[in-house]
Amino acid sequence: MATDKKVVVLEFEKPVHELEEKIKEMRAYTEKTGMDLSEDIKRLEEKAAELRKEIYSNLSRWQRVQLARHPKRPYSLDYIERITGYFEELHGDRRFAEDHAIVAGLARLDKYTVVIIGQQKGRDTKSNIYRNFGMPNPEGYRKALRIFELAAKFNKPVITLIDTPGAYPGLGAEERGQAEAIARNLFEMARLPVPIITVVIGEGASGGALGIGVGDRILMMENAWYSVISPEGCAAILWRDAAKAPQAAEAMKVTAADLVDLEIVDEVIREPEGGAHNDADAAADAVKKAIVTHLKELMKLSPEKLIEQRLEKYARMGAWVEKG
């Protein structure tokens, strides 16, 4: 859960964080007194780097889920701001409302003009309420669909950024057809005649994530998670105890590396050491590079070929055994 606190340190980040604080103190001391502590500082920095490497190369799935939810983690607009040279946000589904949990707009990215659509979380209580904690209503999906169709009309590739704890489970959302809105997007994205690249940047929870996530390439940040339900939701149903979420995260295999093994994700985007929140610029750079690389390949394909390959891609997904 997001908080308003300025510094948020996850449990497993603490050892490194403590060292970093110590280094900061020593630097301040040097500045104040002129005493040379550079040897000690260097030694501590090496130790911090080593520790960081050790911790972050051995993260459990649940720890990655926590990183994906880190309140300092870059959100869709943080990436959009860094990877685009031009961005004009477009609003509304032209049917009922504007949904602030999904942002969408026209963008320049590298040498391409594209549309970008992403789920958007808030950073503090006020903005989280405004963004509905990144949980879209049907209008968000219908706005996305409108922008997909706009992209198709003007032959622009589509980039989607996934970061949602789920589609909003509210009364109005049901009345206005949450399920239909998501289903319609899956259907239309499958046959959209332009390249679609999806990047899971944070949380990918269920149909609410997939509702903007059908594409030619599925990329995933190293510390993002993506599954059929949140670990808490799974734990509440199968273990009858939401506190068993860490076990559920392990059992459902929700990490980027897992999704490569399961042949769902095409590429894992490496994050800066310690997670994307430690260096949003570097994280955005990596995202941009990955998008451009895949876009270059996809731009060569005809609309027919794109749609055919997309269908084949999804037809392969899943695992089963067949007798006889």
Added chain:
Amino acid sequence: MDWFKRKKKISTSAPKKDVPDGLWVKCDGCGTIIYKKELEKKYYVCSQCDHHFRVGSDVYIDLLFDEGTFKEFNADIASDDPLDFTDVKSYRDKYQATVKKTGLKEAVITGTGKMNKIPVVAALMDFRFMGGSMGSVVGEKIGRAIDMAWKKKQPLIILSASGGARMHEGVLSLMQLAKTSAKLARLAERNIPYISLLTNPTTGGTTASYAMLGDVHIAEPGALIGFAGPRVIKQTIGQDLPPGFQRSEFVRDHGFLDLIVHRHELKQRISDILAFFKHKNPAK
């Protein structure tokens, strides 16, 4: 129509139990004690209050298709437990136990059949098999049924009875939503009719994919239909849900169902609609 007259407050709680064993059954709708043989003859609809009991795919095959015309295909696709999943017990054990208990091989049966002589391709989900949950096998079998309809240029019927995607297969279950929807998009390009038949319950990922993508949406009376489960919504909004919330009548009144059709009329009404689509208008 009778179902308009039902006086009972429609409950929004979890779906009712399947028809229990024994000679006599108590109706969930009106409390009447019914002789089970009698109920069976009525395809498990209460003759007092028209309550539709939840039934398995075998009853629907009997009800919907001309006698002896239903031919199952892809019967022998089974789950591979791709995640080696274990909660309080292993998915593998639960799966085997479900196969043994229900006599079903998975949560969907696919095949071809005739409805009042009209050849169709059909997929019928079955709630008895792990709550009709959609994992890789359900997605694959339904996907192949869609392919079959595409190839044969025959109408497609998908009967949904499902609590949603199967958690035991994680993201692979989720991707079945995309797989089936993508195949339906291809089917639509050929202008082949697809009728989505929603029964109690149709929720979660099933609703958020093929169940909501039909040319015509038909539901049985009183079925629970929605995306999020009533319990989750209740928790989120912190208040009781209005009577009839997420039931067929509610979903129709909000614009997401074309028709609510009594179980006894399903075959006739569906085949009439298919005949309508099939009809070619005279050139002059």
